[in-house]
Amino acid sequence: MKITFLGTGAAIPTKYRAHPSISLKFDGEIFLFDCGENTQRQIIFTDVSPMKINNIFITHLHGDHVLGLPGLLQSIAFQGRKKPLNIYGPAETVKMIEHILGVGYHSIDYPINVHEISSKTPERIIFTNNYEVFSYPVVHSVPALAYVFKQVKKPRMDLEKVKKLGIEIGPDLKRLKDGFNVELNGEIITLNDVTLPPKKGICVGYSGDTIPLKEFAEFLKELKCNTLIHEATFDKTMERNAKETLHSTATDALNIAKLSGVSTVLLTHISARYDNLNAFENEIVEFKAENPEIHVLIAEDLMEYSLK
Incomplete structure (x- = not known):
């Protein structure tokens, strides 16, 4: 399994951080989590094949997480896509896709199946012999979801x-x-x-935009997740801003990682206000002093992270 960070910025992109989008490659298939503006261009600089994207998971409908969809949907149509594409998201996702397909002139003639997910209870939204995907309702300024991708290990x-x-x-x-x-x-x-009992499989959680939620950490622990991708829009000196905008600080994300029992946490969704990551790195040093067993990385655009 390989995770590729296509965009690691927040509401406003920078020279170094594009709008949010994450690719997860598993068993020859690409799973795309969020699709911020410029996603299709970011893909060009990676080994991610857009034609192998069969499932797109949208955490919420803020523009920085969805405005890359029109271009991506059109581009894969130009490349001759015929097989269906599944798009998962919170309430109003159907309406959003209808607007995308109803504006301008396009040649999207492959089936698009849109699945609206409840923002009230956790759900298992996909189950196959090799993997399953769960949604989890989180707290943001609009209906929002976190997702968990879990490998199914056979005896x-x-x-x-x-x-x-x-x-x-x-x-x-x-x-x-x-x-x-x-x-x-x-x-x-x-x-x-x-x-023999199956070995522990790979399990990855992605928070989307949210306040720190102990309940989400407990859900990850129940699923035996080993990797967490969590938003860290602010450093801890801006905790008030995080609370007002319903986001998380780096320290919030690290504490959720500790509660969830994961071995690795990847921080993303970094605010454009930061010219450097000194504040985040200081928080990581403090956290690692008490939790040396947890691997911490600040994600960067086009960064790849492999899991076995």
Whole structure:
């Protein structure tokens, strides 16, 4: 799995930080979280293939998180896209996409399926054999969502048990792997009889724009997340501004990481007011002094982070 930060800025872009957008590559597929202005151009400088984007997850409908959609939707149409595209987001997402498709002249002729998600309760919005995606309602100035991407790990075959039970490599073993029971010497053998517990899979949470929420941290802990991408619009000296605008400081984000039990936290959504990151780096040093086991990074545009 690889995370690529396409944009790590906040409401106003800078020379060095574009509007928010994050790509997550898993099993040959691209999952896009938010689509700020300039996303399609940022993609050009990466190995992200826009044609492999099948699911876009919008955290909320502020312009800095969605104004890249019209251009991206048009560009992949120009490239010949025919397969459906799924867009997930909070209330009013359907109306927004209708406006995008209803303005100007375009040639978007592939299916776009828009899924509006409740901003009141957590939901599992996608479930496959390999991964699942959850939404979680967060607190911002408009309806807003956080998302969690979780790898589904299958039980591992215990070859010692297979050998001990006298199961040979062939049709019987294949049936067990497919989840069917097998009768051998008058005994019914199930998949549980020949497997080990699955290893812990990769789980990544993305806060979107929000105040620090202990409940979200508890949700991440319940899902056994190991990586958190959290907004850090302000440094802690601007805590009042963060509260007034319903955002988080770097220290807020770090504390949520600690509560959630993740091993890595990536800070993003940095305000344009910061010419340097000294204030953020000082907060990280203070945090690491008491929490050395947690890996902390400040995300930068086009930064890649791999997970195994």
